[in-house]
Amino acid sequence: MNKDIIQPPEQCNVAIIGAGPSGLAAATELKKLGVESVIVLEREAQAGGIPRHCMHSPFGLREFKRLYNGKTYANELSRRAIKNGVIICLKSSVIAINKGGILELSTPTGIRTLIAQKVIICTGIRETPRANRLISGQRPMGVLTSGALQSIIHLKHKKPFQRPVIIGTEMVSFSSLLSCRYAGIQPVAMLEKNARITAKWGLQILAKLLGVPIFYKTCLDNIIGKKEVEAVKINIGCAAVKKNSEAIKKVLPCDGVIFTGEFIAESSLLRMGHLDVDPSTGNPVIDQFGRCSDNDYFATGNMTHPVETAGYCWKQGRQTAKQVYASLKGELDQYQRRIHIISTNPIIKYIIPQILTLTVKGDYQSGKHITMNGFQIRVSKAVKGRLSIRSGAKTLVQKKINSLPERRINLEFPSSILSEKDDADIPLQLHFENR
Amino acid sequence: MPITTQDQKKQKTAHYDIIIIGAGSVGCAIARKFTLEGARVLTLEKGTDILDGASKGNSAILHTGFDAPPDSIEQSCIADSYQEFMLLRDKLHLPLMKTGALLLAWTDDEADQLDSILQQAHYNHVNDAQRLSAKVILNKEPQLASHVKAGIYIPKESLIDPWTTPFVYMHQAIENGAQLICSCEVSNGKFDGEKWQLETNQGKFKATTVINCAGLYGDLIDQQLLGWSAFQIKPRKGQFLVYDTPANRLIHSIILPIPNKISKGVVICQTIFGKLLVGPTAEDQDDREDTSVTTETLQMLQKKGEELLPALANESINASYAGIRPATQFKDYQIHYHNKKNYMSVAGIRSTGLTAALGIANYVFKQLQKEKSLYSPLDTIIYPKKLNQIAECETRDWQKEGNQGIVCHCERVTEREVATALEDSHLPINSLDALKRRTRVTMGRCQSFYCSARLAEITETYFKRPIALDIGQGKENE
Structure with a gap:
């Protein structure tokens, strides 16, 4: 097995951490732009990232104008990267990131160091497991996330249980339903704390077709079973996350629990390193070019905005590659004044970029350089109202919104962000007013 | 590994000097001690693995015993164990993180108790314990909440690996000739005046002496084999929250609260696995197995942690778990030798069992030595080669x-x-x-x-x- 694994070199132009859709897209694009050595560091034994264990379609429409399932799509991404001269080093885990693009790696042959001129971090996302949700109960086997379930089913052709309960109704929750069906697993129910599913309307019909009831306004109260899951206690009629004493508690026999969605950035490398992380979300702090708080580092893909489709991440990866290319040539060096965007309302789940970097003159979006198209914002619950970006008392840009949670909201960058006092690099505020 | 019929026959006919019931931290240390002293030792464990009971969920602190009840068996076992651990740790490759502990007062009332705690520490021969002012404490641990009043610094409190340590004890016992059988539950036993015959789900086993290290089932084993027990196990659950690796940079020392009568209270410390631990609670319950956590209690621990270490609010939680301490109605360990029955009960070893295990083993050995010496120490003791290390202070x-x-x-x-x-x-x-x-x-x-x-x-x-x-x-x- 190890003889197929390429050992990372000691130096390269660009090192990319993570061989998922955004990482492979960025790597391929950088080679196309003519960058000499582009190394992708992948900790798994296979490239492709999460799509490897997504058996469902559609994948690849945006990228290849073809309809693939996840596995074929993942293979296609790495095939094209390698064809363009990208070097993918498998089983290479980045252990630490340091100033100066110095990466410490663990490989099957021990510790190594790789020095890169620029680094793109695209370590993706994972689901919020049971522990972070502070769920009551014992800790039997058979409690897992849909990512774990799908990799067990689709990569290893195994199944961990027969009659699980599914927690959540995001896209991935329905994808798990399909995986269960493929493996001959019959879920007993899906639990949704709100009054409607989180995924786009219509998917509840899929659950109905598969004979899986969705319990709305229902929370998981307790996991029962010492060695194996025997049942779960559920709270029917719970008001959102908060426990309501009037809620009806019911015991639902089952043999497993699948925690789905509530995606979070896999940003522990940043948290343990020198790069800024948004403390409340764990998302890397980036500017309009995708640059981290150290200008040698970029972040892209789902870790910057949990969660979007593979196609979206692929596109963002390509775009980030162009920005990295400009950065390699020193063209972004003039953008150094950092203006933070601070959110003042807890309803805002996150905004990216969290920083705009300006030239000395105050430009942050000169025509020559590709930046993100604008801000991306998500809210934590269904809201109607007005979003605005303000500098002091002055509103720079605003937008009416009517959004559900887990939906992407686009907000254009303001044409100019400087107030009358041009030299004051004060933070901008993201406001939200209810309607 | 399944036991073959041939092995089973051998075991059934074999006569052991000592049978230990229960392979928790204490059982493992006792197995090691008696094996190295030359006894033929068999350990029977009900679980599918060692450390499957109370020993699987502790806070992994190597205590100095500064706050142990004065003149108690617990205090003397901790003190003895600490010394022996330090002597053995190079030879046995036992990981240790020297962190020191800060016992902190957060109110004036609590601060008033510091002097008597310090006196007790000195009485317990922890002479390097010293009082620190809030300023010095915050200088040492700048992330602590600023309302700390004062505290006591106990330099020798340390962190150890809760699993590898007893694992190594048992490994050394086995390499020197001891036997261990897991998934083996004792159902009955008879003492004929000279030897014991124990009945289990894996057959009968004979030994001169039985040592009950059954932890949460200590009283039940006594009742089964002796017909009575000098103590009653009162299971006490402790829930813990574990924060992810980045949180462990927030604090270096073990942060202890002023203890109350029931428990040592909620501790904040790093773990030897590079995490940050907040816990345990102390919840009395009847069930000996129920290690469930509850949302409300975990939220309480989260709040408590953030109150003392505000930066925790931005850290992510890694895991939660609960352990059960085998407390009894008594404060001290319940170590009873029933000499007419060649039977030793080693029970009521609450949260200090991991620390005190080596000391308890010495104590138990001495008690049994008084009566007879049927075996003599091994001429050459085998020290196991360095096992795989999972502690962060070792090369992984x-x-x-x-x-x-x-x-x-x-x-x-x-x-x-x-x-x-x-x-x-x-x-x-x-x-x-x-x-x-x-x-x-x-x-x-x-x-x-x-x-x-x-x-x-x-x-x-x-x-x-x-x-x-x-x-x-x-x-x-x-």
Whole structure:
């Protein structure tokens, strides 16, 4: 097995951490732009990232104008990267990131160091497991996330249980339903704390077709079973996350629990390193070019905005590659004044970029350089109202919104962000007013 | 590893000097002690692995005993154990993180108690314990909440590896001739005036002396074998919250509260596995097995942690768990020698068992020595070669050549480590829990999001209850 694994070199132009859709897209694009050595560091034994264990379609429409399932799509991404001269080093885990693009790696042959001129971090996302949700109960086997379930089913052709309960109704929750069906697993129910599913309307019909009831306004109260899951206690009629004493508690026999969605950035490398992380979300702090708080580092893909489709991440990866290319040539060096965007309302789940970097003159979006198209914002619950970006008392840009949670909201960058006092690099505020 | 009929026959006819019931931290240390003293030792463990009861969920602190009840057996065992641990740790490769502890007062009332705690520490021969002002404390631990009043610094309180340590004790016992049988539950026993015959689900076993180290079942074993027990086990649950690796930079010392009568209170400390621990609670319950956590209590721990260490609010939680301490109605350890029956009860070892194990083993040995000396110490003692290290203060396998790559990314557990653990002939693995305790797999932030598929594959033929079954297999069964 190890003889197929390429050992990372000691130096390269660009090192990319993570061989998922955004990482492979960025790597391929950088080679196309003519960058000499582009190394992708992948900790798994296979490239492709999460799509490897997504058996469902559609994948690849945006990228290849073809309809693939996840596995074929993942293979296609790495095939094209390698064809363009990208070097993918498998089983290479980045252990630490340091100033100066110095990466410490663990490989099957021990510790190594790789020095890169620029680094793109695209370590993706994972689901919020049971522990972070502070769920009551014992800790039997058979409690897992849909990512774990799908990799067990689709990569290893195994199944961990027969009659699980599914927690959540995001896209991935329905994808798990399909995986269960493929493996001959019959879920007993899906639990949704709100009054409607989180995924786009219509998917509840899929659950109905598969004979899986969705319990709305229902929370998981307790996991029962010492060695194996025997049942779960559920709270029917719970008001959102908060426990309501009037809620009806019911015991639902089952043999497993699948925690789905509530995606979070896999940003522990940043948290343990020198790069800024948004403390409340764990998302890397980036500017309009995708640059981290150290200008040698970029972040892209789902870790910057949990969660979007593979196609979206692929596109963002390509775009980030162009920005990295400009950065390699020193063209972004003039953008150094950092203006933070601070959110003042807890309803805002996150905004990216969290920083705009300006030239000395105050430009942050000169025509020559590709930046993100604008801000991306998500809210934590269904809201109607007005979003605005303000500098002091002055509103720079605003937008009416009517959004559900887990939906992407686009907000254009303001044409100019400087107030009358041009030299004051004060933070901008993201406001939200209810309607 | 299944026991063959031939092995079983051998065991049934064999006569042991000592049978130890229960392979927790204390049972492992006692097995080691008696084996090295030349006794033929058999340990019977009800669980599928050692440390499967009370010993699996503790806070992994090597206590100095500064706050132990003065003149108690507990205090003397802790003190003796601490010294012996320090003497043995190089030879046995036992990981240790010297952190020191700060016992902190957060109110004026609490501050008033510091002097008597310091007196007690000095009385217990922890002479380097000293009082510190709030200023010095905050200088030492700048992330602590600023309303700290004063505290006591106990430099020698340290962190140890809660699993490798007793594992090494048992390993050394086995390498020097001891036997261990897991999944073996004692159901009855008779003493004929000279020897014991124990009945178990795996047959009968004979020994001169029985040592009851059954932890949470200590009183029940006494009742079964003696017909009565001098104590009653009062299970006391402790819930813990574990914060992810980045949180462990927030604090260096073990942060202790002013203890109350029931427990040592909620501690904040690093773990030797590079995490940050907040806990335990102290909840009395009747159930000896119920290690469930509750949302409300975990939220309380979270709040408590943030109150003392405000920066915790921005850190992410890695895991939660609960352990059960085998408390009794008495404050001190319940170590009773029934000399007419060649029977020793070692019970009521609450939260200090991991620390005190070596001392308890010495204490028990001395008690038995008074009566007879049937065996003499081994001429040459085998010291096990360095086992795989899972503590962060040691060199780990991912840092070494030939590790075959990482399988559990969060905890950096390599393929080679898992393979080695699965092939251990002394202490075979047949559950995920056992594999976790040897390697740390699945214990990280993702809680097996990334590694469970690969683990399901590697461990397929080893676990009694596999992580997953083949899809085809399940279908045939339907």
